[in-house]
Amino acid sequence: MSSAVLVAVAQVAVLAAVLAAVHVPLGAYLAHVYSSPKHLRAERLWYRIVRVDPDAEQRWTTYLMSLLGFSLVSVLFLYGMLRLQEHLPWSLGFTGFDPAGAWNTAVSFTTNTNWQWYSGEAAAGHLVQMAGLAVQNFVSASVGMAVAIALVRGFARSGTDARIGNFWSDLTRGVTRILLPLSLVAAVLLMAGGVIQNLDPHTALTTVEGATQQSLGGPVASQEAIKELGTNGGGFFNANSGHPLENPTPFTNLVEVFLILLIPFTLPRTFGILVGDKRQGWAILGVMAGLFAASLALTTWAEMAGPGAAPQAAGAAMEGKETRFGPAGSALFAVATTATSTGAVNASHDSLTAPGGGLVLFNMLLGEVAPGGVGAGLYGMLVLAVVAVFIAGLMVGRTPEYLGKKIGRAEMTLVALYVLTVPALVLVGTAVAVVVEPGLAGIQESGPHGLSEVLYAYASAANNNGSAFGGLTSGTPFYEVTQGIAMLAGRFVPIALVLALAGRLASQTAVPATSGTLPTHRPLFAGLLATVAIIVVGLTFIPVLSLGPVVESLS
Amino acid sequence: MASTTVASELATLTRHSLAGLRMLLVLTLLLGLAYPLAVTAVGQVAFPWQSNGSLVRSDGSHTTDRSEAVGSALVAQGFEGAQYFHPRPSAAGDGYDTLASGGSNLGPLNPDLVATIEERRAAVAELEGVEPADVPADAVTASASGLDPQISPEYAAIQVARVARERGLPVADVEAAVEAHTAGRDLGVLGEPRVDVLELNLALDDAH
Numbered sequence: 001m002s003s004a005v006l007v008a009v010a011q012v013a014v015l016a017a018v019l020a021a022v023h024v025p026l027g028a029y030l031a032h033v034y035s036s037p038k039h040l041r042a043e044r045l046w047y048r049i050v051r052v053d054p055d056a057e058q059r060w061t062t063y064l065m066s067l068l069g070f071s072l073v074s075v076l077f078l079y080g081m082l083r084l085q086e087h088l089p090w091s092l093g094f095t096g097f098d099p100a101g102a103w104n105t106a107v108s109f110t111t112n113t114n115w116q117w118y119s120g121e122a123a124a125g126h127l128v129q130m131a132g133l134a135v136q137n138f139v140s141a142s143v144g145m146a147v148a149i150a151l152v153r154g155f156a157r158s159g160t161d162a163r164i165g166n167f168w169s170d171l172t173r174g175v176t177r178i179l180l181p182l183s184l185v186a187a188v189l190l191m192a193g194g195v196i197q198n199l200d201p202h203t204a205l206t207t208v209e210g211a212t213q214q215s216l217g218g219p220v221a222s223q224e225a226i227k228e229l230g231t232n233g234g235g236f237f238n239a240n241s242g243h244p245l246e247n248p249t250p251f252t253n254l255v256e257v258f259l260i261l262l263i264p265f266t267l268p269r270t271f272g273i274l275v276g277d278k279r280q281g282w283a284i285l286g287v288m289a290g291l292f293a294a295s296l297a298l299t300t301w302a303e304m305a306g307p308g309a310a311p312q313a314a315g316a317a318m319e320g321k322e323t324r325f326g327p328a329g330s331a332l333f334a335v336a337t338t339a340t341s342t343g344a345v346n347a348s349h350d351s352l353t354a355p356g357g358g359l360v361l362f363n364m365l366l367g368e369v370a371p372g373g374v375g376a377g378l379y380g381m382l383v384l385a386v387v388a389v390f391i392a393g394l395m396v397g398r399t400p401e402y403l404g405k406k407i408g409r410a411e412m413t414l415v416a417l418y419v420l421t422v423p424a425l426v427l428v429g430t431a432v433a434v435v436v437e438p439g440l441a442g443i444q445e446s447g448p449h450g451l452s453e454v455l456y457a458y459a460s461a462a463n464n465n466g467s468a469f470g471g472l473t474s475g476t477p478f479y480e481v482t483q484g485i486a487m488l489a490g491r492f493v494p495i496a497l498v499l500a501l502a503g504r505l506a507s508q509t510a511v512p513a514t515s516g517t518l519p520t521h522r523p524l525f526a527g528l529l530a531t532v533a534i535i536v537v538g539l540t541f542i543p544v545l546s547l548g549p550v551v552e553s554l555s
Numbered sequence: 556m557a558s559t560t561v562a563s564e565l566a567t568l569t570r571h572s573l574a575g576l577r578m579l580l581v582l583t584l585l586l587g588l589a590y591p592l593a594v595t596a597v598g599q600v601a602f603p604w605q606s607n608g609s610l611v612r613s614d615g616s617h618t619t620d621r622s623e624a625v626g627s628a629l630v631a632q633g634f635e636g637a638q639y640f641h642p643r644p645s646a647a648g649d650g651y652d653t654l655a656s657g658g659s660n661l662g663p664l665n666p667d668l669v670a671t672i673e674e675r676r677a678a679v680a681e682l683e684g685v686e687p688a689d690v691p692a693d694a695v696t697a698s699a700s701g702l703d704p705q706i707s708p709e710y711a712a713i714q715v716a717r718v719a720r721e722r723g724l725p726v727a728d729v730e731a732a733v734e735a736h737t738a739g740r741d742l743g744v745l746g747e748p749r750v751d752v753l754e755l756n757l758a759l760d761d762a763h
Contacts, residue, residue, distance in 0.1 A: 250746020
């Protein structure tokens with residue numbers, strides 16, 4: 001192996017070692033946070049101010065109502081803030097967003113997508129960034145974790161009359177006991193590395209050669225920390241984590257990739273602890289890590305080899321990449337951000353090599369389950385695990401069960417709807433955009449790459465990722481509105497189905513394992529699960545992938 | 556029957572939304588104001604230079620006062636003078652525009668991008684007096700941010716002869732300055748080696 005390859009492998013090894021070391025205690029801590037009956041004194045005061053009962057065990061329908069009610073006011077609150085920006089303090093003189101743009105951004109941040117049609121440095125003031133966008137970075141992540149934990153409770157509990165926990169308590173604990181303390185530590189590390197954190201406006205300075213350049217201000221480090229940790233991805237600046245003031249060094253790059261992967265790779269451990277069998281967590285983690293490693297290896301190879309006319313002309317795939325990260329550091333970030341629901345970028349995904357761009361698109365189409373967004377990755381993978389035991393059950397002619405719960409017709413109906421929802425949004429959205437005039441108007445590149453741009457946009461929106469092939473002009477009413485619909489439906493329809501599934505499972509009485517029960521902690525099952533994940537995506541998306549990235553890679 | 560069900564569902568959603576609104580307001584105070592202001596306080600005390608943008612004066616010294624600064628060590632600015640090391644091409648606005656950060660977003664097979672790369676290669680080769688094949692990739696490609704403050708050691712190396720000639724300096728002196736402003740990989744394995752263009756140019760201006 002060449003030295004460049006060895007260095008790239010060593011960079012990943014450092015990351016893997018730190019993740020492996022941290023996920024064990026953090027997984028146990030998360031399990032404690034979500035199962036402890038005790039409230040902190042400050043939390044009791046908090047619940048009294050907000051006037052909610054944190055001890056009421058909610059049925060899944062009530063849990064969903066609380067979640068939808070909270071998300072609804074979140075969208076409306078953020079929409080109002082964006083529209084009224086010019087009247088708010090710290091607006092830096094920026095005007096309010098137009099209605100379609102504010103709708104798109106409000107939905108985008110509430111759904112953990114963080115798709116951005118605007119440039120932060122030219123459109124969003126400090127108050128909107130801090131008190132509007134960053135707040136949703138925290139709470140949308142906490143909502144994702146809450147849903148995952150509710151599903152885990154469904155497996156862990158027996159005969160509870162569909163009661164799966166308390167949304168207000170889960171939301172609050174996720175924020176105050178997990179995301180906020182970790183973000184504080186991360187923000188300090190990022191500031192030490194050079195990320196800015198101030199409340200100054202953007203003002204002009206005179207450069208060495210006498211030109212004028214705006215010196216940028218803003219509370220960036222505090223936002224950057226939760227942007228990655230909550231797998232949100234909305235950049236303070238347009239260039240996102242490629243911007244030297246958001247991600248100044250290879251060290252901060254590794255910190256940011258670590259933050260992206262931390263909770264998604266930790267939750268399987270929490271799952272194992274909560275269902276009382278850590279081996280079940282290992283199996284899920286193994287599938288996530290295996291799929292992630294395969295995608296990372298292929299993408300890193302593609303970016304370092306640099307196939308394609310432009311990379312060949314330049315001598316390396318450096319278009320849209322920063323010197324300090326290089327092809328390996330950019331590939332690592334690109335895979336981490338699309339294998340989770342983050343969507344932050346440290347390189348232009350539109351300028352990735354054709355196989356590299358196809359792979360990051362595939363990561364999203366996989367449903368972001370390896371390891372997936374905060375919470376969303378775990379519940380997505382558990383749904384696929386139900387599909388896998390169902391298929392195994394069909395093979396041996398036995399009623400399938402997972403973790404002691406029977407998977408009957410009602411459960412499978414919910415799971416099938418879950419699996420179909422997001423692909424339907426992606427394919428219908430893409431199909432509409434490439435036949436109507438306002439959709440075609442936004443496409444930058446002709447031919448297969450143009451189709452990839454549109455497919456990427458709807459895959460990103462429906463999977464709540466938020467990264468983009470930046471060539472697509474998405475700041476038009478057509479894209480703002482249709483993307484908003486894809487983001488909303490792609491977030492809340494699966495959540496409703498997962499909570500319904502959790503309720504059904506929690507009502508069941510666990511059946512004891514027999515000699516005929518398929519063990520779901522063995523490599524055999526892990527292999528089956530990984531295969532199911534790939535086959536489901538493959539069967540759904542092979543036609544459109546063939547017309548886009550595959551044709552491009554072959555030409 | 557159906558209408559009363561819908562009405563009661565809406566009433567339930569409204570009740571939960573009001574609780575959600577109270578929750579959101581308290582969370583906004585905590586996460587949207589207290590948290591960023593606390594981080595700002597820590598940054599201003601513990602890392603004043605970094606948290607104010609890594610600004611540098613014309614003699615290369617650090618400052619937190621924008622009125623004294625000629626730029627940020629972390630943000631590329633345009634250098635066209637022959638006595639200066641040049642940064643990478645920029646797709647941010649008309650070049651190095653910090654209010655329009657971003658890349659070209661041109662795809663890997665885009666013929667216009669291929670043509671632009673060939674033009675840049677020819678121009679750099681002529682300016683530096685080297686073979687076109689010796690021009691490294693970062694010299695002919697736009698970065699992700701358009702504000703990439705650094706260049707590869709290879710791109711710095713082919714600029715040394717020109718800078719030395721224009722400044723009337725021995726090549727060894729300029730090479731030493733490049734060496735002094737070259738950072739290796741973080742922790743030995745993270746990222747890539749790189750040369751900070753602004754700091755290097757200021758060091759040359761200051762010393763000579």
